[in-house]
Amino acid sequence: MILTILIAFCLSAFLAILTLRIRKPGERFIILLIYYLLLCLAAGVIVSLLLGVAWHPYFQIGSFMFITVYWMRQIWVSSFWGKLLHQTWLIVHLFIGGYIYAIKQMPYPEKPFQAISINAPSPLTISEYATRQISGLPMSINKLSAPVEPVKTKTLPEPKLVQPNVSELASWERIEPLMQKDSHIRSVMHQLKEEQDRALSELLANLNEVSASSTQMRRHALSPEQVGDLIKEQAISTARSRTMIETWQLLDHDEQAFRERQGEERFHALLDLLEDNKVDESYKVDFIRFMAQHFSGDVRLIKPLIRLYDRLDEEYPRQKRLNRVFMDLYIAKREALIEAFKAVGKPALQPLLDYRGKTVSHITYSQARLDLFLQRYFGTTFRPLYGVIEAKTIPDFLNRQKYPPLHKLSGASFEQDNIRRSLLALAEENSLPASGEPVMGLSEETYRDIVAKLPDQTQGFMYSTQLDEWLIHPDPAIRANLAWRLAAIKSPYALPLLFDLMKDQHPEVRRFAAIAVGNFQILDSQGANDQKFIEIIRMLQNYRSNSDSFARGWAVLALADTGDKQKALYAIDLLLNDGADSNSIVGGAATSWRSDEEREVMHSWIETLRQTPEDLWVKTQALNALIALDTPESLDVLLHYLHHVYAVHNDSPSLWRYIAPHLTLPQEAENVEDVVFYLAQKQRDAAPDAGKHNLKALRMGLWQAYENHLAGEFFQVLDFLRHFDPAEYRDYVLQNDEQIRIMRIWEYTQASYGFWLVCWPISLLCVLVINYSLLPLLSFSLPAHNTRYRPNQRANPASDSRNKNAPPSSAIVPIKIAQTEQ
Numbered sequence: 001m002i003l004t005i006l007i008a009f010c011l012s013a014f015l016a017i018l019t020l021r022i023r024k025p026g027e028r029f030i031i032l033l034i035y036y037l038l039l040c041l042a043a044g045v046i047v048s049l050l051l052g053v054a055w056h057p058y059f060q061i062g063s064f065m066f067i068t069v070y071w072m073r074q075i076w077v078s079s080f081w082g083k084l085l086h087q088t089w090l091i092v093h094l095f096i097g098g099y100i101y102a103i104k105q106m107p108y109p110e111k112p113f114q115a116i117s118i119n120a121p122s123p124l125t126i127s128e129y130a131t132r133q134i135s136g137l138p139m140s141i142n143k144l145s146a147p148v149e150p151v152k153t154k155t156l157p158e159p160k161l162v163q164p165n166v167s168e169l170a171s172w173e174r175i176e177p178l179m180q181k182d183s184h185i186r187s188v189m190h191q192l193k194e195e196q197d198r199a200l201s202e203l204l205a206n207l208n209e210v211s212a213s214s215t216q217m218r219r220h221a222l223s224p225e226q227v228g229d230l231i232k233e234q235a236i237s238t239a240r241s242r243t244m245i246e247t248w249q250l251l252d253h254d255e256q257a258f259r260e261r262q263g264e265e266r267f268h269a270l271l272d273l274l275e276d277n278k279v280d281e282s283y284k285v286d287f288i289r290f291m292a293q294h295f296s297g298d299v300r301l302i303k304p305l306i307r308l309y310d311r312l313d314e315e316y317p318r319q320k321r322l323n324r325v326f327m328d329l330y331i332a333k334r335e336a337l338i339e340a341f342k343a344v345g346k347p348a349l350q351p352l353l354d355y356r357g358k359t360v361s362h363i364t365y366s367q368a369r370l371d372l373f374l375q376r377y378f379g380t381t382f383r384p385l386y387g388v389i390e391a392k393t394i395p396d397f398l399n400r401q402k403y404p405p406l407h408k409l410s411g412a413s414f415e416q417d418n419i420r421r422s423l424l425a426l427a428e429e430n431s432l433p434a435s436g437e438p439v440m441g442l443s444e445e446t447y448r449d450i451v452a453k454l455p456d457q458t459q460g461f462m463y464s465t466q467l468d469e470w471l472i473h474p475d476p477a478i479r480a481n482l483a484w485r486l487a488a489i490k491s492p493y494a495l496p497l498l499f500d501l502m503k504d505q506h507p508e509v510r511r512f513a514a515i516a517v518g519n520f521q522i523l524d525s526q527g528a529n530d531q532k533f534i535e536i537i538r539m540l541q542n543y544r545s546n547s548d549s550f551a552r553g554w555a556v557l558a559l560a561d562t563g564d565k566q567k568a569l570y571a572i573d574l575l576l577n578d579g580a581d582s583n584s585i586v587g588g589a590a591t592s593w594r595s596d597e598e599r600e601v602m603h604s605w606i607e608t609l610r611q612t613p614e615d616l617w618v619k620t621q622a623l624n625a626l627i628a629l630d631t632p633e634s635l636d637v638l639l640h641y642l643h644h645v646y647a648v649h650n651d652s653p654s655l656w657r658y659i660a661p662h663l664t665l666p667q668e669a670e671n672v673e674d675v676v677f678y679l680a681q682k683q684r685d686a687a688p689d690a691g692k693h694n695l696k697a698l699r700m701g702l703w704q705a706y707e708n709h710l711a712g713e714f715f716q717v718l719d720f721l722r723h724f725d726p727a728e729y730r731d732y733v734l735q736n737d738e739q740i741r742i743m744r745i746w747e748y749t750q751a752s753y754g755f756w757l758v759c760w761p762i763s764l765l766c767v768l769v770i771n772y773s774l775l776p777l778l779s780f781s782l783p784a785h786n787t788r789y790r791p792n793q794r795a796n797p798a799s800d801s802r803n804k805n806a807p808p809s810s811a812i813v814p815i816k817i818a819q820t821e822q
Helices: 002-021 025-050 057-077 080-103 172-179 183-215 224-232 238-274 281-295 299-310 324-344 346-358 367-377 414-429 444-453 465-471 476-489 492-501 507-517 531-542 546-561 565-576 596-611 616-629 634-649 667-684 688-707 711-724 726-735 737-777
Strands: 131-135 386-388 392-395 520-522
Touching: 002 025, 002 057, 025 057, 025 080, 057 080, 080 737, 131 546, 131 616, 172 183, 172 238, 172 281, 183 238, 224 238, 238 281, 238 299, 281 299, 281 324, 299 324, 299 346, 324 346, 324 367, 324 465, 346 367, 367 492, 386 492, 392 616, 414 546, 414 616, 414 667, 444 465, 444 476, 465 476, 465 492, 476 492, 476 507, 492 507, 492 531, 507 531, 507 546, 520 531, 531 546, 531 565, 531 596, 546 565, 546 616, 565 596, 565 616, 565 634, 616 634, 616 667, 634 667, 634 688, 634 711, 667 711, 688 711, 688 726, 688 737, 711 726, 711 737, 726 737
Parallel strands: none
Antiparallel strands: 131 392, 386 520
16 A cells, blocks of 8 residues: 555656756657546546445555555645635645545444544453442352341131120120220210110100019019019919919010110221221320230121231321321231231131232232231231342443553543543442441441341341341431341342431432442233332432432442333333433333323433433442343434433544544444443344344434434444344345435545645645745755746747747846037
């Protein structure tokens, strides 16, 4: 190539010198004919290249250099205005040459512009990078785990089918102490007592009246001994005495039935009071224990107890449980209900299972306690909504050093390289502590207490009221170690506690809770709402400070194991594009949200993203989540994000990225490009038909870039297509050659027009300074101009070539004639 350039330069320079030195007309004509013939041939090669005709590279380079030397010769020997004109044509010629070189890089070879580039990005080689674990953390659990024997389930005896005497159990003597402790119970039961006493008095009076009218005697006016004496004395007959006794027995039966109905009324009144919110909560626990103690044999008590348990989280939301007083009331009430279920025994099992079946699609704070109670007391394992996922690793290549080391003649831009180094420093700062060790400086003794309450997963999840107390402990180190320990044991029953810890006031606690939540995945995404997804989005919305970026990063990584992949993709797409859903994989219409809660949370989060875009560190973790998701729609999200990055930075790929140092893409775009190349490498190792959706996405990206005249993005997506499917790339280039050429000249013009506009006046100024300043100082005369010099023949006839053979005319001497005076 260099030899071709030298030959073309020497040939053009030699012919140019000959045209200036040779004076004989015949020889000069032949030289000029050869010179201009070669110029026409070189110009023909250049024009044919513009029209798409292929020539050997040596002909291309030689033709370009030959014409270049010609324009330089014209500039050298021309007048001022000639220099201006020929310098302009030289710049146009160089512009065309640059375009011809650029069109041959279509879109880019493996090492773009390798002949002239010292700043080409290095290709991505996955085997060179270590892997990073994003779920299943921590890998091992604490060696301090104390040997705790699993709790054996109790063998419950079959209940005796004996109907309890409610009237006796609900007697006013038993209820009277209950009425003294709560004003609402006292008012309700006192009113009921007055009504029952009045009704009983009316009944007794009515019974006495019936007895007097039928036996001529009030009820029990005589004792059985007295009746016997009257029979012996023959005061009454035996038949009448029998009638009296039978009548009184029937009336006694009516009275007994009425009293039992009153007992039922009192029992139902107690059941209503049990669910009445007007009863003081501080006394509700004693009330529950009273009912369990006296009416545990009555199955009608089970449903009110279940309804009370169901309302626990509504009555004691997290805002209340953060207060120690309310937490104590909550724990006491919950444990009282659990003890009441124990007192009822086996008849409570089926209603509890029915209740859990109705609430299986939701996770509440009190749910874990009930599930573990069913498992350990009744020996019934209720299938959890979430399961533990396998540990997942991804290659850790984001923010890699793609360009040569940063110095004057190569490397990425100083600003973008600083961003890359900052992201790497944040990744190092976000490294996790070793498993089985306390975090945040917690003492070893306190950590041993946490381990003793939470042994490893082989022994099952152990629930105690101490966990509830640790959740609201004033020391954040205890709460953080609790979250880290829950992450280690990986029990689905701990999810309610982890969801609570994701709302903690300390960012480190939220970080460990988000890591722990990433270990679980919903088992039935088609028929249940994914509470994990809701809590992640809520966390991304509510905690936006810089100190929470690590926690949000782990929360985004947890989206990779969301049950509904479309929801995860949509959330990642919104996060990367700052809430902009235009041109996204689902557009303005969200996926089919299964609950109003999900819809409201997503709407609020979108508004938040539009006001305050997400941190770059969190967006980097979102790219890692896309790698872990490994779905065909990931490429759609990446292309959408790439277009958003260029729009935000008011930048796009250009040819200068491969030629000039420090003119690289934004670091976000560099990361997206690497992820796309990774997906392409992974697809090449998969089945041949695995990437059909990706090809569709790439073709759509090419069409959108062409429609919007985004030349840089067009050729970047074309390069993506080459990596995904070389055969499809070749077909596209053949079918759309004209379209590609249009985009290439548009890209080349956008990238270089500023350079040529600056180069033209500067180069012209340099030529003028050299010709009119430096060369006269050096006493250097330029060669004669190729245009013949024509002097003023009228003022000097001797200079006329037609008179060169005539003898010189006589000299004319002017004579001054002086006038004489007459």
